[in-house]
Amino acid sequence: MTYYIDTFDTRINTTKQLWTYLNNVCSLNKNKTTTCINTMSFDNKDISDPNEIYNKINNYFCSVGKNISQTLNSCKNSDFMKYISYRNKNSSMFCSLVTPDEIVEIIQRLPNNKAPGRAGISSKILKVICKSIAPLLAHIFDLSFTTGEVPRLLKIAKVIPIFKKGNGINPKITAQYLC
Numbered sequence: 001m002t003y004y005i006d007t008f009d010t011r012i013n014t015t016k017q018l019w020t021y022l023n024n025v026c027s028l029n030k031n032k033t034t035t036c037i038n039t040m041s042f043d044n045k046d047i048s049d050p051n052e053i054y055n056k057i058n059n060y061f062c063s064v065g066k067n068i069s070q071t072l073n074s075c076k077n078s079d080f081m082k083y084i085s086y087r088n089k090n091s092s093m094f095c096s097l098v099t100p101d102e103i104v105e106i107i108q109r110l111p112n113n114k115a116p117g118r119a120g121i122s123s124k125i126l127k128v129i130c131k132s133i134a135p136l137l138a139h140i141f142d143l144s145f146t147t148g149e150v151p152r153l154l155k156i157a158k159v160i161p162i163f164k165k166g167n168g169i170n171p172k173i174t175a176q177y178l179c
Helices: 002-007 015-026 050-071 079-083 100-108 123-147
Strands: 040-042 045-047
Touching: 040 050, 045 050, 100 123
Parallel strands: none
Antiparallel strands: 040 045
16 A cells, blocks of 8 residues: 555656556556467368458357357247246337437447447547437337337447457357457
């Protein structure tokens, strides 16, 4: 404890030194490192083409859910009913309609320093145009709620595995990746 008291003593440090110490202690200034996978072993075959490596990793992570679901026991459509204690079939779940004001409020709370989504639109740009697009987005979300269908393009995610440690050649070691 005395280490930090001495380190942050304002009588002997300049403001710049204090911010440097804070950045170091709180990891506010994270060093960005990238790990490049030059080769990867897949089906006992070494792959060095970057596009093929990206596609293999992407296919692997995009198929994890499907592969896991295939290992589970199948159930009947009515099996979930045994877990529900209240079985009034006349009542159902209802989502109230989305208002443009809700959309604007959510967009305004988006952080500016995050990477843009799949469409490549930054949150700064969304904040500028949010009042113009909010009625359109509200209509799309309301249609999705009322019809029970989600537009195909809203189901697509950009999955970027981030290598953490160990041998980066084998993509089947999922514990080493953070998505």
